[in-house]
Amino acid sequence: MRLFPVAYAERKSVLPKNIFLAVIYILVLVLAAVAAISFFSAWRITHPAKVTTPQISSNIAPDYKNISFTVGEGKEKINGWFFPYSGSKKTVVMVHGYGKNRLQFEEQTFPLIARLNREGFNVMTFDLRGSGNSSGSTSTFGKNETVDILGAVKYLKQRTTEQIILMGFSTGASSCLSALTQTPYKDSIIGVIADSPYSNIDNYVDYIVESSMWLPDIPFKPAVKFAVKKISKIDNSLDVISKMSSIIPTPVLLIDGAQDNPHTDDNTRLIYEMYKRKSPVQAHYWNSGAANYGESYLSAQDKYIDEVVNFSNECVEEAAKAVKK
Template sequence: MSTTTLNPVTGSLQPTLDQVITQPFLRRKRLITTILLALLLTCTSIMLIFHAYIAWNLARPNIEPLHSNPMKAVRLPYTDVSFPSQNGKALLNGWFIPAVGSSKTVIFSHGYGGNREELWVPLYTLARELHKKQYNVLMFDYGYVNTNSTRLMTGGVQESKELLGAIDYIKQSTGGSIYIWGFSMGAGTALQTALQQKGDISGMILDSTFLLNSDTLYQNINQIVHLPKYPSLPLVRLFFPLLNGVSLQDVPYTKVTTTSYEMPIFMIHGTNDNKAPHVLVEAMFKHQHNSASKLWILPNAQHELLYRAEPKTYVSRTLDFLSSIEPPAASEHVNAGIPSSL
């Protein structure tokens, strides 16, 4: 059937009634289809950009500037120090607080989003308590804290090399026993560091241990913005290495959580930790075979707020742990060489 007719006056073809009806409909249909495709493309682009933004920001946490120093905060003399990471990719800055006549040192390993003073822990107070017990203290910033650096947060991959650099610095400057006291991701970094060296770490205290993997990543993202696990988690995992140069797969999560470490470890965690579930630490502790290792789960305590939950007990139990694992020779040296009043 013909879709056009011949105009008897002009002799030209003219649309039939069917064409007059259907052509506007087809135009509207094409327009609606175009609009829907544009909306779909826009929404997809926004979703991709949003998840790329999350991945970008994870590696670039906002760090508060230093507010004080050991002398101003707790009247402890200190020295500004700098040292390279073990792989030479970063120069780290920190404070060394000496204890006269002592060769035993505690290195603080701060958490994600913090710096060497991490006020909410609070590190100054713990440094003072350690100083009373004749421990040297090293407080330093991981490389991503330096705003003048291009270093990004890597979930412990590069940070473990920086902690190894701190250990090397203490070995060369004071020698003696070295203990790591880590907080949150700084505790997870300490465990990654312990996988890479033998014998240099005499013991570790791990407060609110956080290890970056897919589950903990999603759990922490979901506290900031409620997103479905899929496709959000796969998209962040996709963008993270593309934008930051390191993959979540580079974090040796399984090895860290299943290794029996040679040195004694004191694991401390709260049941109300919404960033790193306490069941993870309890499972890790089951793999520890050093008889001096300890586990302390604080009821209702939150992430990195364990000291504030029970200040006196926290100090006494952590310092008692350090004292219990000190080599006998080191204890005799301190007792013989340091006046009891200090």
């Protein structure tokens, strides 16, 4: 019997292929997890818990009236307070920062309001949309907030106010500067007080993400920052530094601290330097030496109030001189 050799086919191992597919599968899961966690973190940042306005005893607050007005296409209702000075036609509008309400420094805000009242100014404070007792839920770091300020200015101009000083803190400060460039009532705004504004939105979003996030920077920080900007629909058009030519020559008081943070420590100074170089009107800059971002008022309250009052009175005097020319 004739025997024929048997040919054996070499068996290919499927192990490398399985390992490759497993790695791909794991990477997809990791990316999906990073995306989901980043989106959740960004949603939490853009939808901060509302700090509701407390019931205030009449013995610690000046007399005030409840006010409200609507803004935006969705007719968001904005609620606030108006602290009148009898017969006055000049009003300081206070605009709070991210995660706050109409009382930026809670009850410690009242000494500032009371002093401005004694100096002859009405004071208006309100909750930005998505904050305090106002409607809405999303913080847009200056986009919608600017519209809210424009609504406040319109509200005042439809009543008895003739001269307005905008005063903002952090996001509110940058929004005040932006509102100045967009309002049809610019001639009525005789000054802006900006406490810790951002010069460009990327710096501020970096700061908010870092201060709000407990996750490791890599890979989450870039992903969260991207998601924050997409959810809030913001872009570099919010950069204050690009609007300097429209801010000038309105008098501006810029308040800064001595904080050591790469995302916040140069912003106010940069705005001041740009304003000083381009404006015929003297720029005002005060550094309180506060160790932390946005804490100038809390660290040097008496001096802070003096700076604000002196600047406000100077704005009124300069406006009177301009009318006589």
